[in-house]
Amino acid sequence: MKKLIALLIILSAWVTQAQNQQQEDSLTIRKLYDLSLLQGQSYPWLEHLSNKIGGRLSGSLEAQRAVEYTKAELEQLGLDRVWLQPVMVPKWTRGNPEYAYVQTQEGPSTVVNILALGGSVATPETGLRAKVIEVQGLEDLARYGRPQIEGKIVFFNRPMRADLIHTFSAYGGCVDQRYSGAAEAAKYGAAGVIVRSLSHKIDDHPHTGAMSYGDLPNNKRIPAAAISTKDADYLSGMLKLNKDLDFYYKMSCRNFEDVESYNVIGEIKGTERPDEYIVVGGHLDSWDVGDGAHDDGAGVVQSMEVLRLFREAGIRPKRTIRVVLFMNEENGLRGGNKYAEEAKMRKENHIFALESDAGGFTPRGFSIDARDSQHEKIQSWKPLFKPYLIHYFEKGGSGADISPLKNGSTVLAGLRPDSQRYFDHHHAATDTFEAVNKRELELGAATMASFIYLVDKYGFDDIQNEEEILK
Template identity: 55%
Template sequence: MKKNLLLSLLFVNSVALFAQNKDEQFFKEIYNSALTKSQCYSWLDHLSNNVGSRLSGSVGAEKAVQYTKSQMETLGFDKVYLQEVMVPHWVRGEKETAYIQDNKTKIKVPICALGGSIATPKNGLTAEVIEIHSFDEMKALGADKIKGKIVFYNRPMDNGAIEAFDAYSGAVDQRYAGAKEAANMGAVGTIVRSMNLRLDDYPHAGGQSYGDIAKEKYIPTAAISTNGAELLSKTLKSNPNLKFYFKQSCQQLEDALSYNVVGEIKGTEHPDNIMVVGGHLDSWDLADGSHDDGAGVVQSMEVMNVFKNLNYKPKNTLRVVLFMNEENGLRGGKKYEELSLANKENHIFALESDEGGFTPRGFSLECNDANFSKITNWKTLFEPYLIHSFVKGHSGSDIGPLTGKAIVKAGLKPDSQRYFDYHHAANDKFDAINKRELELGAGTMAALIYMMDQNAIE
């Protein structure tokens, strides 16, 4: 009896060792393909330098749809198709101007209108400024001190936060809801410190919402560079009665027709189980959007290229989904889930890359405890590639709406320290991308997809 038990244990251990050795070898092949046969860098070069900015509803967004569709058609998918989605169409108009009016001196500062903002009056807006660091502080001051003024939100991202996205989360409410909150107290406009950890002269765009307030209460809102915010704050201390001028001509047009781009390869064993890997195709209009999220788009496409190079046939159906309108509406992600529910599809896994093309460090996972335990047991396979961080947390905005009986969602976690130097700013261009870092991220995504495909979820 003891002999049979011992033989059984030896058999189980030998099977486990064989599986681990097989996975280790395939990981080497995945990373070798990603680093020596990759197309993602050249794809991103074209997307950034030939297509350019891709804000929803724009000509650039349409060109990006057609380009990525044509490239995916060369990768050996069983089918490549477009999903129609109506998206917001906001346009910036002419370049914004702003200055601090300190007595008789006018000091120019860099600003950009925030997405969804209304324009200022044709000749611009001039008013006194009040500096605010939180909504609670503004409410405590009372409407009498806010009415008729420009509210200047100047709470910086927390430089003491090790994870840069924690710093972003702690400050972004003033960008997203600042205009609504100030309008409710009678302000005539808002200026928001850019979501940026360093001091520079780049104003950072981003979405904002007026919520449910009446349209006649909408006020113009813009981001100011961090250097501009520091200067405005310093000047206010010496002259609390100074005035601020800004002019912007942005407008919200009618919704426009756009598309998610989808490439699919049917699973060889479980074709009804669907695994998604993707990023968002739209970007803000100030630059090429190479990090946000051109990198995630081409890395997702590269996963399929890696599998093609290695002649790997997934057990489950694999979809590469390039979502439209993450930046100012999430319409693409919502439409994808709407169609998934209508078609009674069963999604078991989704992986998103939307934190830039920097060196990969690990994954943020949304899943039950059993699946989290299973995935963290694979950590030893990833550690030789310096992928060591497996944590529970937010996976991605576009895959957020996806539902499933026991779906596992994951977000690629690159090193975050430099991301907000570029996020939504005019310097988010192709020259900010490191080819090797981009390719390592693609290899890391392919490795996780492979492990999820080989191992059933709990």
């Protein structure tokens, strides 16, 4: 009986301790949300990045200004250390505005909206005019073959699937025609490539993005552009009526030698385990046609806000927390690769990395790249987020820039906002500061800070110890 009573006392004490711990965590998280919503800095930071600097294409003057601005702002937060990490990045310029039209033999020309894809070569100085062949994806090229493709402009018109609830899955289902379309079409003798913009929205705004020629020699490379969804529908409709119509476009984009740029890094040193690192970040570069507010200005300022919120809330982390503003995610991933390379060289122990690169919309939760045992522990924190309507804690991808840190033990995660409107703006002229809602942005920053707080406080040591014992 005495043993049973002692056991009950121990269990009661354990339950009480757990309840007190949960209450403490709940209050801390509430404080982080209050500070973000009432005294947040993410929105004015984003306003400066978007409206005072603008689109921040790798290697551009605007990208350098963004580096200088964010470094100065992090220094003002009183972090333990702020520095720049040099990285060589590609430099590509758009040149003069693109121009394109569709023309039939019988009628006048109709101007359509296009944007050069990032990394594309230019058209001839006088432009490129040719017949058009419409295909639904890379696999269609072999079906038509060189006899039907040679000398023509290949029009990739596979749309993002509207029946997929996860819009990133819809994007992933057709991004290959944008990225590899020119390289593959050139093998069949195509003169150029036009790609339907990757967006569910039907409008006049084309969406640019990265493309690659692979190992194709320079003299075999063909110009590649995105056409707006509305004009893609128009072109497709016209081709059904007249397969002999002409498409004309002119682009003056240009590739240069690599130039030096920087990742911007700031950290709060851990009080108990300074050699264990937690990373939070987004990418500082953007495309040039909008101001990169959603992609990825939002992720940049939310990540900066995490460290500011820790300071304001008086949280002194056990582990070292770093904010990393990566350069060149859009057309090379040089910043993410450079950070991981140097971290490995210095034998740094990264236990967790969180990325925000899905827009500044209402946060829904996180996708988590982790072992089952690590994921189960994170799931146990889910009730703490319920009051904030954060419910999505699912295994999946994390983020492009932190993916090079993957090593089998480091937990990677991505903030998952509501994505239904994200591809209305992604890589388009509509990705502007006015498209970002202040409250949604601030909720995302607080959600990230709360997750980082829990990872820092509890870590994953207990899981590793259990796994070692089982071995």
